[in-house]
Amino acid sequence: MDTLLLSRIQFGANISFHILFPTITIALGWVLLFFKLRFNATGNMKWMDAYRFWVKVFALSFAMGVVSGITMSFQFGTNWPGFMETVGNVAGPLLAYEVLTAFFLEAVFLGIMLFGWNRVPGWLHTLATFLVAFGTTMSAFWIIVLNSWMHTPAGYEVIDGVVHATDWAAIIFNPSMPYRLTHMLLASGLTVAFLIAGLSAFRMLIGDRSEAVKNQLKVGAMMGALLIPVQILAGDMHGLNTLEHQPAKVAAMEGNWETDEGVPLLLFAIPDQEARENRMEIAIPYGASLILTHELDGEVPGLNDFVTEEGEILHPRVAPVFYGFRVMVGTGMAMLLLSWAAVAMMARKRTAEDGTRVCRGADGIGRPMLYAFVAMTFSGWLATLAGWYVTEIGRQPWLVQGVLQTKDAVAQVPSGMVLSTLIAYLAVYAVLTVTYVLVLFFLARRASKGERMRNFERPRSGAAVIPAE
Amino acid sequence: MTLFGDPAIWLPIVFAGLMGLSILIYVILDGFDLGVGVLFPMARENEKDIMIASIGPFWDANETWLVLAIGLLLVAFPTAHGAILTALYLPVAIMLIGLILRGVAFEFRVKAPEEWRRFWNRSFFVGSLMTTLSQGFMLGIYIMGLEYTATSVAFAVLTAACLTLAYAFIGSAWLIHKMADDFQRRAVRWAQRALVGVVVGLGAVSIVTPLVSARVAEKWFSFPELMLLAPLPLMCGALIVLLWMALRALPTPDDRWNWFPFAAAIVLFTLAFFGLAYSFYPYVVLDQLTIYEAASAPESLIIILFGALFVLPMILGYTVLAYTVFRGKAQALTYY
Ligand code: HDD
Ligand code: HEM
Ligand code: HEM
Numbered sequence: 038m039d040t041l042l043l044s045r046i047q048f049g050a051n052i053s054f055h056i057l058f059p060t061i062t063i064a065l066g067w068v069l070l071f072f073k074l075r076f077n078a079t080g081n082m083k084w085m086d087a088y089r090f091w092v093k094v095f096a097l098s099f100a101m102g103v104v105s106g107i108t109m110s111f112q113f114g115t116n117w118p119g120f121m122e123t124v125g126n127v128a129g130p131l132l133a134y135e136v137l138t139a140f141f142l143e144a145v146f147l148g149i150m151l152f153g154w155n156r157v158p159g160w161l162h163t164l165a166t167f168l169v170a171f172g173t174t175m176s177a178f179w180i181i182v183l184n185s186w187m188h189t190p191a192g193y194e195v196i197d198g199v200v201h202a203t204d205w206a207a208i209i210f211n212p213s214m215p216y217r218l219t220h221m222l223l224a225s226g227l228t229v230a231f232l233i234a235g236l237s238a239f240r241m242l243i244g245d246r247s248e249a250v251k252n253q254l255k256v257g258a259m260m261g262a263l264l265i266p267v268q269i270l271a272g273d274m275h276g277l278n279t280l281e282h283q284p285a286k287v288a289a290m291e292g293n294w295e296t297d298e299g300v301p302l303l304l305f306a307i308p309d310q311e312a313r314e315n316r317m318e319i320a321i322p323y324g325a326s327l328i329l330t331h332e333l334d335g336e337v338p339g340l341n342d343f344v345t346e347e348g349e350i351l352h353p354r355v356a357p358v359f360y361g362f363r364v365m366v367g368t369g370m371a372m373l374l375l376s377w378a379a380v381a382m383m384a385r386k387r388t389a390e391d392g393t394r395v396c397r398g399a400d401g402i403g404r405p406m407l408y409a410f411v412a413m414t415f416s417g418w419l420a421t422l423a424g425w426y427v428t429e430i431g432r433q434p435w436l437v438q439g440v441l442q443t444k445d446a447v448a449q450v451p452s453g454m455v456l457s458t459l460i461a462y463l464a465v466y467a468v469l470t471v472t473y474v475l476v477l478f479f480l481a482r483r484a485s486k487g488e489r490m491r492n493f494e495r496p497r498s499g500a501a502v503i504p505a506e
Numbered sequence: 507m508t509l510f511g512d513p514a515i516w517l518p519i520v521f522a523g524l525m526g527l528s529i530l531i532y533v534i535l536d537g538f539d540l541g542v543g544v545l546f547p548m549a550r551e552n553e554k555d556i557m558i559a560s561i562g563p564f565w566d567a568n569e570t571w572l573v574l575a576i577g578l579l580l581v582a583f584p585t586a587h588g589a590i591l592t593a594l595y596l597p598v599a600i601m602l603i604g605l606i607l608r609g610v611a612f613e614f615r616v617k618a619p620e621e622w623r624r625f626w627n628r629s630f631f632v633g634s635l636m637t638t639l640s641q642g643f644m645l646g647i648y649i650m651g652l653e654y655t656a657t658s659v660a661f662a663v664l665t666a667a668c669l670t671l672a673y674a675f676i677g678s679a680w681l682i683h684k685m686a687d688d689f690q691r692r693a694v695r696w697a698q699r700a701l702v703g704v705v706v707g708l709g710a711v712s713i714v715t716p717l718v719s720a721r722v723a724e725k726w727f728s729f730p731e732l733m734l735l736a737p738l739p740l741m742c743g744a745l746i747v748l749l750w751m752a753l754r755a756l757p758t759p760d761d762r763w764n765w766f767p768f769a770a771a772i773v774l775f776t777l778a779f780f781g782l783a784y785s786f787y788p789y790v791v792l793d794q795l796t797i798y799e800a801a802s803a804p805e806s807l808i809i810i811l812f813g814a815l816f817v818l819p820m821i822l823g824y825t826v827l828a829y830t831v832f833r834g835k836a837q838a839l840t841y842y
Contacts, residue, residue, distance in 0.1 A: 096613055103569065103609060104610060107572065111598055126806040129581025136577045137813055140570045144569075145567045148566070149563070153831055201803055449592070465603055476618050
C-alpha cells in the first residue's frame with residue numbers, strides 16, 4: 038500500500054479514536070456541573086451520588102481524550118506537512134487559540150475539579166467544574182471552526198500557492214460553522230444522555246433499585262428525549278447548507294446518480310460506482326426532493342455531474358458516504374423512539390399509598406426497555422463516527438475544499454514506516470477502547486454492589502492520609 | 507505594523523522565544539512527572555499510590571506545554587515543523603505511544619479491577635521510559651542536524667540515556683520536596699545518582715555540538731563571544747557542586763531545605779537550555795534552516811501574538827493557583 042493511503046487510514050484511525058472521548062467530556066462536564074448545582078440547591082444525596090459516579094467516568098474519558106489529542110497535534114507534522122505549509126496561515130492561529138484559550142483552562146482546572154473538593158472553598162470547586170466544562174466547549178468551538186473552514190473556506194486569498202488570511206470574521210464564521218458546531222455539540226449531549234441512561238439501566242438490571250440510579254436513568258432518558266428532536270432539525274438544516282456548498286457530497290449521501298426533479302428518498306440500496314447505478318433500491322417517492330428542497334418536485338444534484346469529459350471523478354467514493362449517512366440517521370431514529378417511549382412510560386400515573394396520583398418515574402420502565410437502553414449505551418459513538426465519516430469522506434478528494442487536495446499534503450515518509458506506526462497505534466487503540474468500555478461497566482457494577490474494596494473508594498490512597506491543611 | 511520596525515525581522519525572533527519558553531517550561535514541568543514515572547519501580551508497593559498522588563493534579567497541564575510548543579512550531583515555522591517532524595517520524599511515534607500508555611495508566615490503575623493493577627503500574631513506568639528515551643533521542647538527532655549516521659545515532663543514544671537521568675533527577679528532587687521520612691531519604695539517594703548522569707549529559711552535549719558544527723565552534727571559542735558564553739558553564743559547575751553538597755546534607759531535621767534541589771534543578775535546566783539556544787540561534791535546523799526562512803506570514807503571527815500576550819499571563823496565574831492548592835506534602839487523592 039502507498040504512503041498516501043496508509044497515512045489516510047492512520048489519520049482516520051487516530052481522529053476516530055480521539056473523537057470518542059471529547060464527545061463524552063464536552064457534554065459530561067456540563068452534566069456534572071448540573072449535578073453539583075442540584076446538590077448544592079437541594080442537599081439531596083442522590084445528586085451527590087450521581088456526581089461521584091460520573092466524575093470518575095469523566096476523569097477516565099478526559100485522560101483518554103488528552104493522550105489521543107496529543108497524538109493528533111503531532112500528526113499534522115509527521116504525516117501532513119503540506120497541510121500546514123499551504124493553509125498554515127489560517128489553521129495555525131485557530132489551533133493556537135485552541136491551545137491558549139481552551140486546553141490550558143481545562144487541564145489546569147481539572148486537577149482542582151477532580152481532587153480539590155475538600156481543599157478549596159465550595160464556590161471555587163464549582164467554578165473549577167464550570168471552567169472545565171467551558172474549556173472543553175471552547176476547544177470544540179475552535180477545532181470545529183477549523184474543520185468547517187476546511188469544508189467551506191472563506192476569508193482568504195491564495196498568493197504563490199499559499200493561503201493568506203484576509204478576513205478573520207469570515208474565516209471563523211464560515212458558512213458551515215454554525216451548523217456543524219450545533220450538530221456536534223448536540224451529538225455530544227446525545228452521546229452522554231444515552232451513556233448515562235445505558236449504564237443506569239445496567240445497574241437497575243443487576244438489582245440496584247436505589248433512588249440515585251433511578252434518578253440518573255430519568256435524567257439520561259429525558260436529556261435524550263429533549264435533544265434528539267433538536268438534533269434532527271439541526272441535521273436537516275446542516276444538510277441544506279451542505280447542498281448549497283458541497284453538492285457532490287449530498288449527491289453521494291442520497292445515492293443519486295442523475296440530476297433530476299422529484300427524486301425519491303432511498304431507504305436502502307447498494308450503490309455500484311463502477312456501473313454508476315444502484316442495486317436493490319427501497320425508496321420513498323419524492324422523498325429526497327421533499328427533504329432537500331422542501332418541494333415535491335425540487336431538483337436534487339446527481340453524481341454524474343461531477344465527472345469530467347475525460348472521465349476524471351470529482352466526487353467522493355459513494356458507498357461509505359451513503360451507508361454512513363444511513364447509519365447516523367438510523368441511529369438517530371432509534372434514539373427518538375426509545376427516549377420518547379421511555380418518557381411516556383415514566384409519565385404514566387399510579388396511585389400512591391396516600392391515594393394521590395403520581396408519575397411512575399423510572400419504575401415505569403420495564404425490563405425489555407432497560408435492555409434496550411443497555412444496548413444503546415454507546416449508540417452516540419456510532420452515530421457520531423458515522424456522521425464524521427460522511428462529512429470527511431464526502432469532502433474527498435479535497436482536503437480543503439477547492440484549495441488543497443489530500444494527495445498534495447501527504448508527507449514523503451517511507452510507506453513501511455507508516456505501516457509500522459499504524460499497526461502500533463491500532464493495537465494500542467483497540468486494547469484501550471475495549472478496556473475503557475469494560476471499566477465503565479466494572480465501575481457501574483462496583484457502585485451498585487457497594488463493594489467497598491480497599492484502595493477503591495479512596496482511590497490512590499494507601500499511604501497514611503495527612504489531614505488537609 | 508511598522509511601529510517596531512520590520513515585523514518580518516522581529517516576529518520570528520519573538521516566536522522563537524515563545525516557543526523556546528514553552529519547551530523550557532515543558533521540560534521542567536513534565537520533566538518532573540515523567541521522572542517520577544521513571545523512578546516508579548524503585549518505590550515500594552505501598553508507596554506507589556502516594557507517588558502518583560504527588561503528580562496526579564498536575565501532569566495533564568504539564569503536558570499541555572508540549573502541545574503549545576509543538577503548536578507554536580507548527581504555526582510560526584511550518585516548513586521547519588514539517589522537516590523536523592518527518593525526520594523524527596519514528597521516535598515521535600514511540601514518544602506518543604509512551605505518553606498514551608502512561609497517561610491512561612493514571613486512571614486505569616485505580617479504576618480497573620484490582621487484578622489488572624500490576625499491568626497498569628508497569629504501563630505507567632514503561633510509558634514514561636519510552637517518552638523520556640525518545641525525547642532524549644530526538645534531542646540528540648536534532649543537535650546532529652537531523653541526520654542518521656552511525657555517529658549521530660550513537661550520540662543520540664547517549665543523550666537518550668542522559669535526558670532520562672536528568673528527568674529522573676528532577677523527579678527525585680520533586681519527591682524530596684513532596685515526601686517525608688524514609689521515602690524522602692531514599693529520594694535523596696536517587697537524586698545523587700541521577701545527578702551523575704546529568705553531569706555526563708551536559709558534558710557530552712558541550713563537547714559534541716561544536717564538533718558537529720564549525721559555526722557553533724566559532725561562536726563558542728572566538729573572542730568577544732567567549733565572554734558572553736563563559737558565565738554559563740561556570741554557573742552550571744558552581745550549581746552542581748552546591749547541589750552535591752546539599753544532597754549530602756538533606757533531609758535536614760526541620761525539613762526546611764526540601765525545596766532546594768528542585769529549585770536548583772530548574773535553574774540547571776534553564777542554564778543548559780540557554781546554552782543550546784545560544785548555539786542554535788538563528789537556526790531552527792542546525793546550519794540548514796533559519797527562523798527567518800521558516801517563518802509564516804506576519805499577519806497571521808500578529809494575531810497569535812496578540813492572543814498569546816493576553817492569555818499567557820492568565821495561564822501562568824491559574825497554574826500558580828493549582829500549585830498553591832496542592833502545595834505541601836503529598837496526600838492521598840480523593841474525588842470528594
Ligand atoms: C468536537 C470536539 C473535538 C474535535 C473534533 C477534536 N478535539 Fe481534540 N479535544 C477536544 C475536543 C475535540 C476536547 C473536548 O477539548 C479534549 C478531549 C478531552 C480533553 O481533555 O480535551 C481534546 C483534547 C485534545 C488535546 C489534549 C489537550 C490537553 O492537553 O488538555 C489535543 C492536543 C487535541 N485535542 C488536539 C486535537 C486535534 C489536532 C484535532 C483535529 C485534528 C482534534 N483535537 C479534534
Ligand atoms: C472529530 C471527528 C473527525 C473524524 C471522525 C474525522 C475523520 C476523518 C476521516 C475518516 C478521514 C479520512 C477521509 C478519507 O481519506 O477518505 C479524515 C480526513 C481528514 N480530516 Fe478529519 N475527522 C474529524 C475531524 C477533523 C478535524 C477537526 C480536522 C482538522 C482540524 C480534520 C482534518 C482532516 C485531515 C487533515 C484529513 C486528511 C487526511 C485524510 O484524508 O485522512 N478532521 N477525517
Ligand atoms: C436523524 C437525523 C440526522 C440528520 C438529518 C443528520 C444530518 C447530518 C448531515 C447532513 C451531516 C453531514 C454534514 C456535512 O455535509 O458535512 C451530518 C454530520 C454529522 N452528524 Fe448527523 N444527522 C442526524 C443525526 C445525528 C445524530 C443522532 C448524531 C450523533 C449523536 C449525529 C452526529 C453527526 C456528526 C458528529 C457529524 C459530523 C460533523 C458535522 O458535520 O457536523 N447526527 N449529520
